[in-house]
Each structure stands twice: as C-alpha cells, then as structure tokens.
C-alpha cells in the first residue's frame with residue numbers, strides 16, 4: 001500500500017508538471033526562413049511594392065486619367081520626371097501622369113498574379129488531393145483530363161478567347177485561371193500518392209478515421225509546404241503571362257493598364273528619347289519578379305523536409 | 309473450453325499484378341500474398357509470425373484489420389467474421405484491434421503534436437468524451453508507456469526512435485483494445501532500445517491482458533515474447549508450434565535453416581558449422597513453385613515435393629512438409645556445397 005501511495009503521488013506530480021511547448025515543423029520552417037537573407041530581402045521588396053500599389057494613389061498629384069495639357073505634344077522635353085510639376089515618373093505619350101499609371105498597373109498586375117495563383121491553389125490542391133487519395137479509375141480519368149488540357153497550346157487559346165469574347169478583366173482571369181491549376185493539380189497528386197502510403201495514414205485508416213478527416217488532418221497539412229512554395233513561384237508566372245498578353249495588345253483595356261501594357265507603350269516610344277516611360281514600369285516589374293523568386297526559394301529551403 | 313479471441317481459417321489475400329505497359333485486355337496475374345493461413349489466438353496470448361521479407365506477414369496483418377481485402381474467415385471471440393464486414397460494422401472492432409507499425413517516425417503525422425496523435429483513436433471512437441478528459445487520458449497513457457506527460461505538446465521529430473515507438477504504443481492502447489498487431493515494431497530500432505520496447509510490450513500485455521500478434525523477420529526477437537510461433541514462407545504456413553517446441557525441436561527444413569542463422573550465446577559452438585544456407589533466391593510470389601513452395605531451396609526436396617502440396621499436419625505442433633524431421637549432417641553438407649558452387 002505504501003508503495004502504491006508513493007507511486008500514485010509521483011504519478012500525480014508528473015501529471016501536474018507544466019507542459020513543455022513543442023517546436024512545430026512550421027515554427028522551425030519560419031525560423032529558417034527568417035534567417036535566409038535573400039528571402040528576407042525578397043519579402044521586403046514585395047512589401048514595398050504592395051505598399052506602393054495600395055498607398056501610391058494617395059501620393060500622386062495627378063490622377064491616372066487626367067491629361068496634362070501643358071506637356072502635351074512636347075512630352076520628350078517637358079514630360080520628363082520632375083518634382084516640380086508633380087509628375088514624379090514623368091508622363092506618358094498622351095501627357096498622363098506615369099506615376100499614377102504605374103500605381104494602377106501595379107495593382108492590376110499583382111491582382112492578376114494573386115488571383116491566378118489563388119485559383120491554382122484552391123482548384124489544383126483539391127483536384128490533385130482527391131485524385132491522388134481516391135486513386136484507381138477516378139484518378140486515371142481526372143489526370144487524363146489534365147493531360148488533355150495541358151496538351152492544348154494555352155497561349156493560343158487565351159488569345160482566341162480574348163479576341164472572340166472581347167478583352168475584359170473577367171475573361172483574362174478566366175483564361176489564366178483555366179490553365180494555372182493544371183501543374184498544381186499534378187504536383188499535389190504526386191505528393192498525395194507518396195503520402196497515401198505513409199504509415200501514419202495507414203494508422204489512421206486502421207483505427208477507422210473517416211476519409212474526410214484523413215484528407216483534412218493528415219493529407220492537406222503535409223501538402224501545404226509544397227503548395228506554398230509552388231504558389232509563390234506561380235504568382236510571377238501569372239504576372240508574366242498577363243504582361244505578355246498585354247504586350248501583344250490583348251490584355252487589359254484602357255483606361256485600365258498593367259505592367260505589360262505600360263512596358264509595351266514605353267518600348268514603343270523608346271526611340272523618341274522618353275526612356276523613363278519604359279524604365280519605371282520595367283523596374284517595378286523586374287524587382288517584383290525577383291522578390292517572388294527569392295521568397296519562393298527561401299520557402300523551399302525552409303520547408304524542405306530533408307534536413308530534418 | 310473458452311473461445312479463442314481470434315480464429316483464422318484459410319485466410320487468403322491476392323493482388324492482381326499488371327505487367328507495366330499492359331494492354332487493357334491482357335489478363336493480370338495474381339500475386340498470392342497470403343495463401344490459406346490458419347491459426348487460433350487465445351485471449352491474453354502472443355502469436356509470433358516470422359518469415360523473410362516478402363513472405364506476406366505484413367499483408368496478413370493488414371488483412372486482419374481490413375486495410376487490404378481478403379478472403380476466408382477470421383472469427384472474433386463474439387462470433388463475428390472480421391473478413392467482409394461492412395465498414396460500418398467493422399468500426400466497432402477497430403477499437404478492439406490496434407496496430408503498431410514498423411517505422412516509428414513514419415507512423416506519426418509530423419504536423420500533429422504527440423497529444424493529438426495519441427488522442428486520435430479515442431476521438432474517433434469516443435466522440436462523446438470531453439476534451440479535458442481525453443487530455444487526461446492521453447497524459448496517463450503517456451506516463452504508462454514511459455513518456456513524460458509534460459511533453460504532450462511536442463512534435464514527433466523532437467523524439468528519438470524508441471520514444472516514437474512508445475508514442476505509437478500509447479496510440480494503440482488508448483482505446484483499450486484486446487488485440488494489438490505489432491508489425492515488426494522493433495526492427496527499425498537499436499538493439500538496446502529493442503529490448504526496452506519489447507519489455508514494455510510484455511509488461512503492458514501482462515497488466516492489461518492483451519493478446520498480441522507479433523511480426524518479425526528474425527526468430528530471436530519473437531522467441532522472447534511469443535507463446536506460439538508461426539513460420540511463413542511465400543504466404544503459406546510452414547510450421548506452427550508453441551514457442552519452446554519450435555525452438556527446441558524444429559521439424560520443417562525451412563524453420564531449421566532460419567534457426568541456424570540465429571546467434572547462440574554458447575561460444576563453444578562454431579556458428580559457421582551450424583548455419584544451413586538457403587540456396588538461391590526467394591521465388592517470385594506471382595509464380596510460386598508447384599507442390600511445396602519451399603522445394604526450390606530445400607536441401608531435402610524430392611520428387612514428391614514437386615507433385616504434391618504438403619498440408620499442415622499435426623495437432624499442437626503443425627508442420628507443412630512431406631518429410632519433416634531434423635536435417636541430417638549429410639543434408640546440411642549438401643546445402644553448403646550447393647551454396648558454394
């Protein structure tokens with residue numbers, strides 16, 4: 001009895017011990033990410049670009065639609081960037097303020113990138129996870145559909161869509177959204193397949209955990225790392241696609257604009273000595289792409305399970 | 309006579325194997341992973357299952373808990389046949405049969421805390437329990453398997469292999485099962501930790517009156533813990549006997565070959581002189597030899613072995629062999645020369 005009592009007391013003591021906090025794999029990844037200088041620089045750039053897109057409009061003296069008649073016709077000489085007349089980035093060929101236009105272009109381009117990547121993440125992850133987890137014929141059918149969609153030259157289809165149904169933002173989103181999730185679905189399916197045979201999934205199935213709980217608690221959390229990395233690399237890809245379309249003159253329509261459209265205009269007037277019309281949009285375009293790539297790389301290093 | 313906890317009769321598992329690049333109309337071949345296994349497991353006892361990798365022992369375990377489709381009968385103590393039970397009816401038995409896996413770390417979800425992992429079966433089978441109570445039970449169970457309850461919020465990667473296996477054991481025990489299937493629970497662990505985990509299992513078994521099915525690929529681990537031992541080869545039972553009997557008096561040539569490879573503590577015996585080599589490779593399970601499946605590697609194989617399938621014979625000590633009995637020195641010598649050639 002004495003022994004039992006002592007045992008019980010020591011058990012009670014152990015039960016009452018303060019709980020130690022664990023280091024979750026996410027916390028580990030976050031620490032690794034914050035130690036990565038290139039990734040942090042990329043993140044800073046992205047934050048600055050985002051701030052520029054959100055608050056840049058307030059700093060602009062001119063709106064993006066106003067024509068400055070004082071510089072019209074003599075843009076090459078009068079329209080250069082200057083603090084005095086409020087055209088910080090100069091004006092475009094029609095005398096519109098390039099600063100305001102760049103802010104607007106940044107908004108649109110980021111929006112396209114993020115919405116495109118968002119569609120890819122949601123549709124692609126669900127599609128891929130279901131195909132991979134259910135397997136069998138369902139998987140076969142679902143993945144053949146992806147193969148077929150992938151074999152279509154999407155740029156061609158996108159251009160056709162824009163020509164046929166008119167150039168509108170929604171059509172652009174639809175077109176980009178249609179293609180962006182395919183790769184994601186493939187990647188997620190592959191990951192799900194390898195996860196499915198891991199013993200912890202088997203353990204959950206053996207105790208009878210319902211399928212949806214397995215997918216939400218065991219499959220998806222273990223996929224998120226890959227999805228996050230791929231999504232950050234997908235955003236610049238979407239921006240590039242949109243820019244290319246806009247560069248061809250098929251993207252967003254005036255008075256809206258985007259980086260691609262601005263760069264296209266700037267490139268068209270390069271020979272007349274108005275280099276700033278190309279330089280400013282191009283600058284934002286390039287640093288944003290770099291920012292996303294650095295962050296994506298940093299995420300991949302941070303989430304890489306190999307060094308665990 | 310009391311009913312055994314589990315009575316397995318003629319359990320068979322086969323997978324269709326399609327050669328890669330097969331056309332839709334080509335017939336797929338059948339891989340018989342488990343081919344007519346019989347055994348009974350009395351409550352509170354341990355059945356050891358041994359065999360080389362690929363002999364179907366893991367498949368056998370998965371068939372019993374319904375992870376792979378199987379044929380035959382597996383009768384639970386209440387008379388229900390576990391094979392072919394509807395998923396909903398099987399749910400009731402899933403809390404009574406739990407499993408411990410081979411790779412301790414891989415069997416734990418890296419994104420969940422230890423507390424969440426151990427609580428999962430309980431939350432699945434007892435959704436009525438309040439959270440606080442689940443947490444208390446998890447902590448008590450952690451203490452029971454030798455983990456510090458204060459570590460409940462830690463993640464699997466913060467634990468060693470042996471501790472991870474303890475987490476796996478706690479997860480299996482939390483729903484108070486009657487049978488635990490251990491699928492090579494210690495083969496991924498260091499030798500010193502193997503002993504700790506096995507001792508823990510034996511202690512828990514004695515305390516809780518559990519039955520175990522203990523799968524391993526080497527006989528020395530199984531001997532310590534098992535009441536009866538079953539030797540599998542290519543999905544078939546070669547020999548099944550009480551642990552002492554099997555080790556002191558093996559009848560089947562395959563068992564003898566396996567046993568000869570187990571190191572003995574007696575230094576006067578030269579291990580090289582005892583070992584009966586197994587010649588050749590394990591035959592492909594899609595294309596097993598006719599008659600006795602072991603005949604391609606058996607030092608005693610005769611014409612009858614190719615023609616007739618040996619049936620499992622005997623009452624307590626059962627052997628599936630036409631010519632059971634200890635190998636003679638001559639046969640061992642023959643096996644060696646074939647191996648050397």
Ligand code: SF4
Pocket residue numbers: 560561562600601602603604606607608609610613618628629630631632
């Ligand atoms: S039946 Fe023949 S081949 Fe098979 S184990 Fe016995 S002696 Fe060897």
